[in-house]
Amino acid sequence: DQQVKQNSPSLSVQEGRISILNCDYTNSMFDYFLWYKKYPAEGPTFLISISSIKDKNEDGRFTVFLNKSAKHLSLHIVPSQPGDSAVYFCAASLGSYQKVTFGTGTKLQVIP
Amino acid sequence: ETGVTQSPTHLIKTRGQQVTLRCSSQSGHNTVSWYQQALGQGPQFIFQYYREEENGRGNFPPRFSGLQFPNYSSELNVNALELDDSALYLCASSPGQGRETQYFGPGTRLLVL
Numbered sequence: 001d002q003q004v005k006q007n008s009p010s011l012s013v014q015e016g017r018i019s020i021l022n023c024d025y026t027n028s029m030f031d032y033f034l035w036y037k038k039y040p041a042e043g044p045t046f047l048i049s050i051s052s053i054k055d056k057n058e059d060g061r062f063t064v065f066l067n068k069s070a071k072h073l074s075l076h077i078v079p080s081q082p083g084d085s086a087v088y089f090c091a092a093s094l095g096s097y098q099k100v101t102f103g104t105g106t107k108l109q110v111i112p
Numbered sequence: 113e114t115g116v117t118q119s120p121t122h123l124i125k126t127r128g129q130q131v132t133l134r135c136s137s138q139s140g141h142n143t144v145s146w147y148q149q150a151l152g153q154g155p156q157f158i159f160q161y162y163r164e165e166e167n168g169r170g171n172f173p174p175r176f177s178g179l180q181f182p183n184y185s186s187e188l189n190v191n192a193l194e195l196d197d198s199a200l201y202l203c204a205s206s207p208g209q210g211r212e213t214q215y216f217g218p219g220t221r222l223l224v225l
Contacts, residue, residue, distance in 0.1 A: 004154070032211060043116070043202055043216025044155065089154050093211075099145075099168050100214070102154030 003027045004092050006103035014111050019077040021106050023090030026071065030092040034100065035064060035075050038087045047088075048075070080110045114139060116205050116217035124223045125193050133188045133220045135203035143167070143209045144186040146178060149200040149219070161186055162209040198224045 005024045013019045021035075031052040036044035050057040050064045050073070057064050063076045077084055090103040117136045125131050137144050143162045147155035157170035161180035175191040184205070190197055200221050204214035 006154075036216075041218060043204070043218050045216070046213045049211075091154075099157045099160065099170065100155075101157070102147075104152065104154045 004103040010107040016079045019080045021075040034091045036089040118217040135186045137205035141205035147202040
Protein backbone atom coordinates (compact mmCIF):
# COMPACT_ATOMS: atom_id res chain seq x y z
CA ASP A 1 0.00 0.00 0.00
CA GLN A 2 1.63 3.21 -1.23
CA GLN A 3 0.89 5.76 1.50
CA VAL A 4 2.74 8.59 -0.24
CA LYS A 5 2.09 9.00 -3.96
CA GLN A 6 3.73 11.09 -6.61
CA ASN A 7 1.63 10.52 -9.71
CA SER A 8 3.85 12.39 -12.15
CA PRO A 9 7.01 10.40 -12.90
CA SER A 10 8.52 13.32 -14.81
CA LEU A 11 8.16 17.04 -15.44
CA SER A 12 9.88 19.41 -17.90
CA VAL A 13 9.99 23.15 -17.29
CA GLN A 14 11.70 26.06 -19.03
CA GLU A 15 14.43 27.86 -17.11
CA GLY A 16 13.03 30.84 -15.20
CA ARG A 17 9.49 29.45 -15.03
CA ILE A 18 7.78 27.87 -12.04
CA SER A 19 8.09 24.15 -11.32
CA ILE A 20 5.23 22.57 -9.37
CA LEU A 21 5.69 19.08 -8.01
CA ASN A 22 2.71 17.34 -6.44
CA CYS A 23 2.29 14.71 -3.78
CA ASP A 24 -0.70 12.95 -2.23
CA TYR A 25 -0.82 10.90 0.95
CA THR A 26 -3.39 8.52 2.39
CA ASN A 27 -2.43 8.28 6.07
CA SER A 28 -4.12 11.14 7.93
CA MET A 29 -1.86 10.47 10.93
CA PHE A 30 1.19 11.86 9.09
CA ASP A 31 2.11 15.14 10.75
CA TYR A 32 5.44 16.05 9.19
CA PHE A 33 6.28 16.26 5.51
CA LEU A 34 9.57 16.63 3.69
CA TRP A 35 10.96 17.06 0.21
CA TYR A 36 14.27 15.56 -0.81
CA LYS A 37 16.26 16.10 -3.98
CA LYS A 38 18.41 13.36 -5.51
CA TYR A 39 21.10 13.68 -8.16
CA PRO A 40 22.41 10.54 -9.94
CA ALA A 41 25.01 8.60 -7.93
CA GLU A 42 24.28 10.65 -4.80
CA GLY A 43 22.04 10.08 -1.81
CA PRO A 44 18.89 12.16 -1.32
CA THR A 45 19.46 15.66 0.07
CA PHE A 46 16.95 17.33 2.38
CA LEU A 47 15.31 20.33 0.75
CA ILE A 48 12.44 21.65 2.83
CA SER A 49 9.89 20.44 5.37
CA ILE A 50 6.52 21.42 6.78
CA SER A 51 4.67 20.52 9.95
CA SER A 52 0.98 19.67 9.75
CA ILE A 53 0.16 22.73 11.87
CA LYS A 54 1.22 24.95 8.98
CA ASP A 55 -0.05 25.27 5.43
CA LYS A 56 2.99 26.94 3.89
CA ASN A 57 6.74 27.02 4.39
CA GLU A 58 9.17 29.02 2.32
CA ASP A 59 12.95 28.81 1.89
CA GLY A 60 14.39 30.98 -0.82
CA ARG A 61 13.18 29.75 -4.21
CA PHE A 62 11.41 26.76 -2.63
CA THR A 63 7.92 26.82 -1.12
CA VAL A 64 5.94 23.87 0.15
CA PHE A 65 2.16 24.04 0.46
CA LEU A 66 0.11 21.62 2.56
CA ASN A 67 -3.62 21.01 2.15
CA LYS A 68 -4.56 18.64 4.99
CA SER A 69 -8.19 18.27 4.01
CA ALA A 70 -7.17 17.09 0.55
CA LYS A 71 -4.14 15.16 1.89
CA HIS A 72 -2.05 16.93 -0.70
CA LEU A 73 1.19 18.83 -0.71
CA SER A 74 3.13 20.57 -3.42
CA LEU A 75 6.59 21.97 -3.93
CA HIS A 76 6.99 25.19 -5.91
CA ILE A 77 10.36 26.20 -7.32
CA VAL A 78 10.55 29.78 -8.58
CA PRO A 79 12.44 30.57 -10.72
CA SER A 80 13.55 27.14 -11.93
CA GLN A 81 17.22 26.74 -12.78
CA PRO A 82 19.02 24.03 -14.78
CA GLY A 83 20.79 22.92 -11.57
CA ASP A 84 17.38 22.02 -10.15
CA SER A 85 17.19 19.09 -12.59
CA ALA A 86 17.01 16.05 -10.32
CA VAL A 87 14.59 13.51 -8.90
CA TYR A 88 12.39 14.97 -6.16
CA PHE A 89 10.97 12.76 -3.43
CA CYS A 90 8.06 13.68 -1.24
CA ALA A 91 8.16 12.03 2.20
CA ALA A 92 6.11 11.91 5.38
CA SER A 93 6.47 10.83 8.99
CA LEU A 94 4.35 10.71 12.11
CA GLY A 95 5.12 11.68 15.66
CA SER A 96 8.70 12.28 16.60
CA TYR A 97 9.61 8.96 15.05
CA GLN A 98 12.16 9.26 12.32
CA LYS A 99 10.76 6.52 10.09
CA VAL A 100 10.13 8.34 6.86
CA THR A 101 7.78 7.08 4.15
CA PHE A 102 8.86 8.17 0.67
CA GLY A 103 6.95 8.60 -2.54
CA THR A 104 8.21 7.17 -5.84
CA GLY A 105 9.76 10.42 -7.01
CA THR A 106 9.30 12.92 -9.84
CA LYS A 107 12.13 13.56 -12.26
CA LEU A 108 12.36 17.28 -12.96
CA GLN A 109 14.15 18.55 -16.05
CA VAL A 110 14.74 22.28 -16.31
CA ILE A 111 15.48 23.22 -19.90
CA PRO A 112 17.90 26.13 -20.45
CA GLU B 113 33.41 17.71 8.18
CA THR B 114 33.15 14.28 6.53
CA GLY B 115 29.75 13.32 5.21
CA VAL B 116 28.09 9.92 5.29
CA THR B 117 30.08 7.28 3.46
CA GLN B 118 29.08 3.78 2.40
CA SER B 119 31.01 0.75 1.20
CA PRO B 120 31.19 -0.96 -1.13
CA THR B 121 29.70 1.15 -3.92
CA HIS B 122 28.64 -1.88 -5.96
CA LEU B 123 28.26 -5.54 -5.16
CA ILE B 124 27.18 -8.67 -7.03
CA LYS B 125 25.99 -11.73 -5.09
CA THR B 126 24.14 -14.92 -5.93
CA ARG B 127 20.84 -16.07 -4.49
CA GLY B 128 21.19 -17.67 -1.05
CA GLN B 129 24.41 -15.84 -0.15
CA GLN B 130 24.86 -13.38 2.68
CA VAL B 131 26.00 -9.76 2.37
CA THR B 132 27.27 -7.05 4.73
CA LEU B 133 27.03 -3.37 3.82
CA ARG B 134 28.80 -0.66 5.79
CA CYS B 135 28.06 2.94 6.67
CA SER B 136 30.10 5.63 8.40
CA SER B 137 27.95 8.30 9.97
CA GLN B 138 28.62 11.98 9.78
CA SER B 139 30.72 13.24 12.70
CA GLY B 140 28.60 13.86 15.82
CA HIS B 141 25.64 11.81 14.61
CA ASN B 142 24.37 9.05 16.92
CA THR B 143 21.43 7.83 14.84
CA VAL B 144 21.53 5.86 11.62
CA SER B 145 18.72 4.60 9.42
CA TRP B 146 18.86 2.15 6.54
CA TYR B 147 16.65 2.29 3.45
CA GLN B 148 16.16 0.03 0.42
CA GLN B 149 15.44 1.71 -2.90
CA ALA B 150 14.27 -0.65 -5.64
CA LEU B 151 14.41 0.50 -9.25
CA GLY B 152 11.75 3.12 -9.99
CA GLN B 153 10.68 3.32 -6.35
CA GLY B 154 11.30 5.62 -3.45
CA PRO B 155 13.49 4.59 -0.50
CA GLN B 156 11.80 2.18 1.92
CA PHE B 157 12.66 2.29 5.62
CA ILE B 158 14.37 -0.89 6.87
CA PHE B 159 15.34 0.05 10.43
CA GLN B 160 16.97 2.68 12.61
CA TYR B 161 19.67 2.46 15.26
CA TYR B 162 20.11 4.95 18.06
CA ARG B 163 23.15 4.63 20.34
CA GLU B 164 23.71 0.99 19.31
CA GLU B 165 20.10 -0.12 19.89
CA GLU B 166 17.50 -0.86 17.20
CA ASN B 167 14.94 1.93 17.45
CA GLY B 168 12.26 0.97 14.97
CA ARG B 169 11.82 -1.33 12.01
CA GLY B 170 9.92 -1.27 8.74
CA ASN B 171 8.24 -4.18 6.95
CA PHE B 172 11.35 -6.24 6.31
CA PRO B 173 11.90 -9.89 7.33
CA PRO B 174 14.32 -10.89 10.10
CA ARG B 175 16.97 -11.91 7.55
CA PHE B 176 17.62 -8.16 7.36
CA SER B 177 19.61 -7.29 10.47
CA GLY B 178 21.92 -4.54 11.58
CA LEU B 179 24.51 -3.33 14.01
CA GLN B 180 25.64 0.04 15.23
CA PHE B 181 29.09 0.35 16.76
CA PRO B 182 30.32 2.61 19.60
CA ASN B 183 31.72 5.04 17.01
CA TYR B 184 28.19 5.11 15.49
CA SER B 185 29.23 3.45 12.25
CA SER B 186 26.78 0.80 11.14
CA GLU B 187 26.33 -2.44 9.21
CA LEU B 188 23.39 -3.88 7.35
CA ASN B 189 23.42 -7.67 7.01
CA VAL B 190 21.15 -9.58 4.67
CA ASN B 191 21.03 -13.38 4.86
CA ALA B 192 19.67 -15.86 2.31
CA LEU B 193 19.67 -13.29 -0.49
CA GLU B 194 16.73 -13.30 -2.90
CA LEU B 195 16.54 -11.84 -6.41
CA ASP B 196 14.16 -9.12 -5.11
CA ASP B 197 16.86 -7.89 -2.74
CA SER B 198 18.56 -6.28 -5.75
CA ALA B 199 18.36 -2.57 -4.98
CA LEU B 200 20.22 0.55 -3.88
CA TYR B 201 20.79 0.47 -0.12
CA LEU B 202 21.01 3.88 1.50
CA CYS B 203 22.04 4.79 4.99
CA ALA B 204 21.26 8.11 6.61
CA SER B 205 22.66 9.58 9.80
CA SER B 206 21.31 12.33 12.03
CA PRO B 207 22.33 14.01 15.29
CA GLY B 208 19.34 12.55 17.14
CA GLN B 209 16.30 10.33 16.82
CA GLY B 210 13.75 13.11 16.63
CA ARG B 211 13.04 15.27 13.61
CA GLU B 212 16.61 16.30 12.94
CA THR B 213 17.55 16.28 9.29
CA GLN B 214 18.81 12.96 7.97
CA TYR B 215 21.96 13.05 5.85
CA PHE B 216 22.16 10.30 3.27
CA GLY B 217 25.17 8.48 1.92
CA PRO B 218 25.52 7.74 -1.81
CA GLY B 219 24.32 4.15 -1.36
CA THR B 220 25.49 0.63 -2.21
CA ARG B 221 24.09 -0.91 -5.38
CA LEU B 222 23.45 -4.63 -4.77
CA LEU B 223 22.70 -7.03 -7.60
CA VAL B 224 21.55 -10.55 -6.73
CA LEU B 225 21.84 -13.11 -9.54
